[in-house]
Amino acid sequence: MRQKHVTNRRIFSYLAILACAFLLSGLAPAVQFGTGLTDTEWHMDANQYYCSFYQPIPQYGVAVFFHEAGETLEFYLESTRNLMAEGSAALTIEAPPWRSSALTDELGYTRVTDKHIPIRIETARAGRMMDELGLGMAPTLTRKAKFGDDRVRVQVSPVNFKQFYNDYLACQAGLLPVNYRQIERSSVSFANGGVDLNARAKIQLDDIVTYLKADDLVTAIYIDAHSDSVGSRYDNRRLTEQRAYKVTDYLVNRGINAGMILTRYHGERYPIANNDTAAGRAKNRRVTVQFDRIDDDPNDPLKGLPKFEAR
Structure with a gap:
């Protein structure tokens, strides 16, 4: 009787192994x-x-x-x-x-x-x-x-x-510090009433200079200065004039061709945020830097980039 029990147990174990093998083979x-x-x-x-x-x-x-x-x-x-x-x-x-x-x-x-x-x-x-x-x-x-x-x-x-x-x-x-998408619509911020470039602004502009010196497909640079609504319209226009030329002069002094640059200043006329809040006024105190770039050049190295959708 004991021998039969052992034999049955062995048969059961063997069948279990076969069943596992069958399940795995079913993958x-x-x-x-x-x-x-x-x-x-x-x-x-x-x-x-x-x-x-x-x-x-x-x-x-x-x-x-x-x-x-x-x-x-x-x-x-x-x-x-x-x-x-x-x-x-x-x-x-x-x-x-x-x-x-x-x-x-x-x-x-x-x-x-x-x-x-x-x-x-x-x-x-x-x-x-x-x-x-x-x-x-x-x-x-x-x-x-x-x-x-x-x-x-x-x-x-x-x-x-x-x-x-x-x-x-x-x-x-040997990669550049920035790519074109990162600089094509740059915005440099200024302190309330200020006209000087801070350390962050200089880093931004240095990256732009490095990129522009590498990419000869950029044909024009547009610098547009804006202010918040604090102060008179006349004063704000003069303030944006100073800010615009601070950015222009910085680029030119670092080797960018002045003939490529169109410098404009608009005072408070084109706000992008609410001037009733400190945060909104900070966003409006800006100088934007934008570019014209040849985008249909067959030799454009950026044409090799894959076009990813947002995550």
């Missing part, structure tokens, strides 16, 4: 995209405006580490044919096939959209992905397929990563 099969030891390629597009460090993923698209001037590092997956369903993809750090003993690390989930750039990953995890590539690990994105029950896995290979990583760091070190 959707994975269709994997990536490269291996012999076909991995890294490429770099480098200039003062952005660094694009990327790996082509055959039959899927491109995995890109992207750092724009004035911004922080991002990772995005550019797809020639997005096979992932909309939703959340798992981001993991896995061993490539030739390092199967290394442990997998999970980095959470990231949003998948049905667009040309279906996946975009923020600075902290993009930096972690780079660190892991340097250690020979493979960042992997997994999501249910758009059609059918398969899972789609896109893996970034660490092969030859270190060979090109120093080129990326050199590009990063």
